[in-house]
Amino acid sequence: xxxxxxxxxxxxxxxxxxxxxxxxxxxxxxxxxxxxxxxxxxxxxxxxxxxxxxxxxxxxxxxxxxxxxxxxxxxxxxxxxxxxxxxxxxxxxxxxxxxxxxxxxxxxxxxxxxxxxxxxxxxxxxxxxxxxxxxxxxxxxxxxxxxxxxxxxxxxxxxxxxxxxxxxxxxxxxxxxxxxxxxxxxxxxxxxxxxxxxxxxxxxxxxxxxxxxxxxxxxxxxxxxxxxxxxxxxxxxxxxxxxxxxxxxxxxx
Amino acid sequence: xxxxxxxxxxxxxxxxxxxxxxxxxxxxxxxxxxxxxxxxxxxxxxxxxxxxxxxxxxxxxxxxxxxxxxxxxxxxxxxxxxxxxxxxxxxxxxxxxxxxxxxxxxxxxxxxxxxxxxxxxxxxxxxxxxxxxxxxxxxxxxxxxxxxxxxxxxxxxxxxxxxxxxxxxxxxxxxxxxxxxxxxxxxxxxxxxxxxxxxxxxxxx
Numbered sequence: 164x165x166x167x168x169x170x171x172x173x174x175x176x177x178x179x180x181x182x183x184x185x186x187x188x189x190x191x192x193x194x195x196x197x198x199x200x201x202x203x204x205x206x207x208x209x210x211x212x213x214x215x216x217x218x219x220x221x222x223x224x225x226x227x228x229x230x231x232x233x234x235x236x237x238x239x240x241x242x243x244x245x246x247x248x249x250x251x252x253x254x255x256x257x258x259x260x261x262x263x264x265x266x267x268x269x270x271x272x273x274x275x276x277x278x279x280x281x282x283x284x285x286x287x288x289x290x291x292x293x294x295x296x297x298x299x300x301x302x303x304x305x306x307x308x309x310x311x312x313x314x315x316x317x318x319x320x321x322x323x324x325x326x327x328x329x330x331x332x333x334x335x336x337x338x339x340x341x342x343x344x345x346x347x348x349x350x351x352x353x354x355x356x357x358x359x360x361x362x363x364x365x366x367x368x369x370x371x372x373x374x375x376x377x378x379x380x381x382x383x384x385x386x387x388x389x390x391x392x393x394x395x396x397x398x399x400x401x402x403x404x405x406x407x408x409x410x411x412x413x414x415x416x
Numbered sequence: 417x418x419x420x421x422x423x424x425x426x427x428x429x430x431x432x433x434x435x436x437x438x439x440x441x442x443x444x445x446x447x448x449x450x451x452x453x454x455x456x457x458x459x460x461x462x463x464x465x466x467x468x469x470x471x472x473x474x475x476x477x478x479x480x481x482x483x484x485x486x487x488x489x490x491x492x493x494x495x496x497x498x499x500x501x502x503x504x505x506x507x508x509x510x511x512x513x514x515x516x517x518x519x520x521x522x523x524x525x526x527x528x529x530x531x532x533x534x535x536x537x538x539x540x541x542x543x544x545x546x547x548x549x550x551x552x553x554x555x556x557x558x559x560x561x562x563x564x565x566x567x568x569x570x571x572x573x574x575x576x577x578x579x580x581x582x583x584x585x586x587x588x589x590x591x592x593x594x595x596x597x598x599x600x601x602x603x604x605x606x607x608x609x610x611x612x613x614x615x616x617x618x619x620x621x
Contacts, residue, residue, distance in 0.1 A: 323473030356479030
């Protein structure tokens with residue numbers, strides 16, 4: 164268990180917690196990169212997916228973009244962008260991250276919009292709702308679990324891709340791992356890997372929590388139970404919401 | 417001095433080898449794990465663990481394995497087995513769960529034992545979901561192999577890594593394109609096998 168003590172030593176060494184190479188700086192860089200990339204991807208992908216889903220058009224595109232995203236190696240895109248016209252630096256890294264953040268958001272949001280019960284949509288139209296109202300008040304709230312599932316997959320994916328970006332030039336926690344490999348410092352590699360894995364798990368769990376909170380059907384079921392009106396119907400709704408978590412389209416790693 | 421085409425061919429060979437071995441081992445482990453999860457009603461726990469494993473980024477997983485298996489192909493294969501395993505377990509469980517209860521009951525009514533029911537009724541019906549998992553696992557494994565370059569065994573990823581250091585764009589682009597070609601070819605191959613194994617579905621899709 165020599166390796167383990169070395170890793171513990173790495174973590175307890177105060178020099179690893181200070182300066183531009185320290186864990187806090189790298190963590191902030193990493194989270195910043197992820198937030199920026201997912202933010203830009205949302206601005207691009209959400210409007211497209213919501214409109215396409217509302218109109219029921221472009222399904223092939225929306226679904227296939229995920230399959231293509233899975234087949235293209237993230238590593239190759241990072242390298243290509245870095246030695247391409249954008250040059251080695253933050254611009255190339257963020258561009259690559261955004262490219263890989265878009266597919267899960269686009270596909271899941273589209274699927275979520277199309278999965279909204281057609282009877283509900285018809286009823287809303289019958290009540291005289293306009294297209295915009297229908298989208299905002301009916302379709303989007305019901306599609307929310309899958310929209311959030313897309314964001315969650317995307318965020319976890321980008322945490323992983325941002326780690327790889329360290330090989331090329333980007334900062335972030337991946338830097339600790341690649342530096343460890345370069346210096347043949349195994350303890351540092353393991354320490355960096357633990358930090359990255361922990362960050363990914365925290366992002367996954369907090370996004371999963373957020374996803375549950377935005378689920379109107381689950382909330383309705385919970386409120387029904389809280390007011391004592393719990394019946395088989397409400398329970399069935401919760402089961403449905405749980406099942407739909409598995410509908411999300413997974414991204415590559 | 418090796419020629420460029422020799423270099424490319426050997427990189428492709430390593431790439432395909434790493435992919436096939438990883439997905440095959442992943443499937444060999446995922447199948448019993450899925451059966452075990454169903455048998456002991458522990459699908460939730462098993463899926464929780466596999467989703468957690470899937471969350472760990474590739475570079476971190478390589479890093480965590482490094483002290484045990486060192487640099488080289490074994491580390492890459494173990495990491496890729498873990499990723500394909502998580503996708504496959506999920507899909508095998510979903511496939512078996514999708515078998516209608518009345519079909520199961522009919523099989524029992526016809527006197528099928530548990531093993532015969534599994535292999536001649538439930539598994540064939542679960543095949544589309546299992547193959548969907550195999551295709552996702554294979555395609556993402558092809559892309560992931562490239563990261564192995566960092567620890568010395570990345571197939572076409574080695575060419576990408578070299579291209580990064582020598583700023584040789586054509587080499588990176590070629591290697592990336594070949595990765596996509598391998599992924600698409602593997603996907604179509606698996607789709608073909610699936611069509612062959614599930615003739616009753618041909619009219620449907």
